[in-house]
Amino acid sequence: VSRIHIVGTGLIGGSLGLALTQAGHEVTLADQSPTAAALARDLGAGRLAAPGDRPEVVVVSTPPDVTAGLVVRALADFPEAVVTDVASVKGAVLRDVVAAGADTTRYVGAHPMAGRERSGVVAARADLFEGRAFVVVPSPDSSAEAVAAVERLGRDIRSTVVRLDPADHDAAVAAVSHVPQLAASLVAARLEALGEEAVGLAGQGIRDVTRIAASDPGLWTQILAANAPAVRAVLRDLATDLQDVVAALDSLADESDPLAEGSRGVIARLISAGNAGQARLPGKHGGASTSYATVTVLVPDRPGELGRLFNDVGAAGVNLEDLRLEHGLGQPFGLAEIMVIPSVAGHLAEALEQRGWTLHG
């Protein structure tokens, strides 16, 4: 049992309070808004902090632009405590903490890779971090004990602990999170001025590419600004490739261009590089990407039909690995693409057809 103090009781802070309380720790709560802190307490995230509390670990869980200041204050207010924070960019926080002359032997940054579309403590869940990565980011001066305490916290909330230094963390999230966010916005922004009929031709591809373009501009501006150097580095590489493709398309649009043959090579190489990069994404269970076979089934659009379908999949003894639902254009049915390991696809297709399902291309 440890004494853990949480500063900032929003979605992440509230969820940490719930998870750590359930793990048996003694959790205290503080928030700029006394109402938010009281609400977190009422939801079971811990008790309100009081003068004289002596936490062993302090977690700063606030918007990124005030994180460093609150880390510095916590290091001063609790001179025996290990202090961590959960901001999604780590280099900028550490730089500001060091610049303030704080004791960084007791500071260890963290980044729980979890979130929800909703924010605020009412959306908090004790199991928010279960099975997610929890990145522990020591400063160059962090003591081994401080690092161990923060890693223990990650395991207590049932996350998978990963250790990275600040630069590697920020470069990683720039590539796997911040630049994809910008790319989705850049593609989606093209749709703003498009005609109604043109938008009507949109298929599953652009839906997938732009899903995260629905994100909050205020929060994302803070995140991107805080990680500007790392995002800029990845974005410049991307811009270089983009300029090459635009030049290749210029050459191909002008048919008499003797470079047109080489231009096809530029495009083919980019698509191939994309193949290789995409294949590196971890597949199911964090393991290597796996190729599944797809069985596509026509599903009438009414309650219970999907249940009946998945019941029949289960009855066939087949484990569904992944699933995509697609809805027809003005049709009273949808398509369920059931992904399974290739060796059982034939058996599954047969079993479903026997049970009266219509398989679909």
Place this chain on the structure above:
Amino acid sequence: VSRIHIVGTGLIGGSLGLALTQAGHEVTLADQSPTAAALARDLGAGRLAAPGDRPEVVVVSTPPDVTAGLVVRALADFPEAVVTDVASVKGAVLRDVVAAGADTTRYVGAHPMAGRERSGVVAARADLFEGRAFVVVPSPDSSAEAVAAVERLGRDIRSTVVRLDPADHDAAVAAVSHVPQLAASLVAARLEALGEEAVGLAGQGIRDVTRIAASDPGLWTQILAANAPAVRAVLRDLATDLQDVVAALDSLADESDPLAEGSRGVIARLISAGNAGQARLPGKHGGASTSYATVTVLVPDRPGELGRLFNDVGAAGVNLEDLRLEHGLGQPFGLAEIMVIPSVAGHLAEALEQRGWTLHG
């Protein structure tokens, strides 16, 4: 009943043959490869073409780089027939057909918005086009009868017929298909050189953004080259926005820059434009985008569990609108995010908890 001749019996040609045969038409088949044509026949896509056939409609269904030549030949070989093609870029085909001096009163382009990951006639399905958009693209000289014949063909394969002129079609697919493809490849290409731990931080966002980056380089180089002018136009707008973002990040990375405040505005405006564009994508059933509520359920990773879950959803009288499956990092369970209309989400959550399911943040 019409006499319809299909040139090229791959996935699309084969599927057209199956669908049109089932619709009661008399379908004849030809392919550069006699084996492919015979296979399509054996699968029920029609009979082999013979000298003296007098088709009323000819569909050229071949790779884009040979489409125009085969359209010109079909117009000459069958002087009474309406000729169409299914290439995914329409301006370039029409330009080459006109340049060859062919009779374009009888030519009407088309683009069925359907496909599969697999290619070849063995992957063909009679229902491939059901509920999908079928874009009819008349030339300026197409006769009303020719346009009507191709629109009828789209309805016969149970597609939703949309009419666009070649430039509008090519601009639309550049924005909703070709540029998203390139953006996915550009983002995925960044992963090629990333460290193993960094790739391990990838979440659902980048998975969605890069899913279509797994596409075939050869085919996509042909498509992008054929639509170079339209793709280039959209890509240049995107590159301009990208340069603005890079400049804003440069300014933000240098904290002393007096423009840094304005730079946050540049980023916020792009994310907002992405919000607006993304919201224009048609939602379920081709209608306006709808906001669903999400109920997230922990699902043990073994056969039958998803069936049991969806059975319980059906038993609660709730219609599932969309679904996303997520797998934990090294955990023997996954998360099912069930999207439903907001008014039934509370009832569903209650019903599932009563039946012993664990809901999850």
